[in-house]
Amino acid sequence: MSVARKLQWILAAGLVVGLGVGCASAPVQEVKSLRPSWMPPKMTCPPDTVEQMKRMGLKVGDRIDVVVDETQNRPGSAHYKSRFVMSLPKVEEGELKNMSIAGYLYVANHRVYGRYDRAYVRYYEEGKLRDFYEVPFCGVLLDPRWDKDGEGIISYPGKERGTAVVQDSKGVILVVEQFP
Secondary structure, eight states: OOHHHHHHHHHHHHHHHIIIIITOOOOOOOOOOOOOTTSOOOOOOOTTHHHHHHHTTOOTTOEEEEESOGGGOSSSOEEEESEEEEEEEOOSSSGGGGEEEEEEEEEETTEEEEEEEEEEEEEEETTEEEEEEEEEEEEEEEOTTTGGGOSBEEOEEOSSTTEEEESSSEEEEEEOSSOO
């Protein structure tokens, strides 16, 4: 073997050793945006939601006036805590008349947030409930008085920890294609 050939082998071996040992670097750190603890958890809309909502006559950006919690459908202030809730659209006719929109309320600091991921449509025959079915839905709760200020309903702390009091039981559900 010639000297030039031996020199090539030595350089190649040194390069392999150098790449394997000498190039170790600190792992790349992931940059994560920290979500404030008071924000609702990350959620994704169910698959095919936009198509299903179109069939119900809804499109992204529509606003639906609702009673936020069907169990508190009365005049006066409403008391909420973080939990599953059924909201009732305030309409007299149309597809939304026989629908309840379901999701979760999250009480946080000065707001009550709502994330709605399904709707229940009821079918009546001769005035009697015959059947109902569940369809995917994607919506967020807005305050009917201050919806330009951000999402959620402006609230005040309740007497019990983790509860909130709002001015009345009304809200607005904004139809979206993904949760913020």
